[in-house]
């Protein structure tokens with residue numbers, strides 16, 4: 001869920017929300033904060049959930065078992081920073097294990113927020129050198145944080161987990177970590193190139 005609008009209609013309060021999947025509200029996905037708030041709300045209100053319809057721009061992965069994943073964000077708001085390597089659609093975080101001893105997905109969401117902030121600055125041309133480096137250099141603070149998340153997810157899922165490196169000036173002709181040529185991803189739904197060894201992916205432009 002990204003956001004909600006709270007509308008008061010006489011004695012009824014309606015919160016209009018968007019969810020990534022039909023079953024996103026299933027209790028099994030609740031964390032302790034959700035349960036705490038839910039208990040408080042249930043003590044005061046008679047809660048009802050009504051489905052209004054399907055959001056047509058929602059693109060969620062429905063693969064049974066993705067063969068690989070990538071960590072990806074952009075200045076455009078995204079529901080989740082994880083993309084399925086097979087279909088190229090979003091993977092809800094609650095489908096993935098919790099990593100780094102967290103009870104939640106704060107590291108992943110913080111990384112996504114940081115990336116969006118940096119990308120926004122880049123798009124507004126306010127700090128080209130800094131933002132370009134953060135997104136295109138695999139050893140920038142932002143990339144290191146992201147690659148650590150990929151590494152931890154790979155350990156927990158036993159599936160290849162790649163980090164998306166932005167090829168903003170179309171000059172990443174080779175993998176910037178090992179210096180070897182990129183391999184073709186052979187999947188037009190996701191990315192153009194990958195380096196299996198370094199777990200990096202990128203696009204031609």
Ligand SMILES: [Zn+2]
Pocket residue numbers: 061062063066084085086087088089
């Ligand atoms: Zn998928």
Ligand SMILES: [Zn+2]
Pocket residue numbers: 175176177178179180195196197198199
């Ligand atoms: Zn490499």
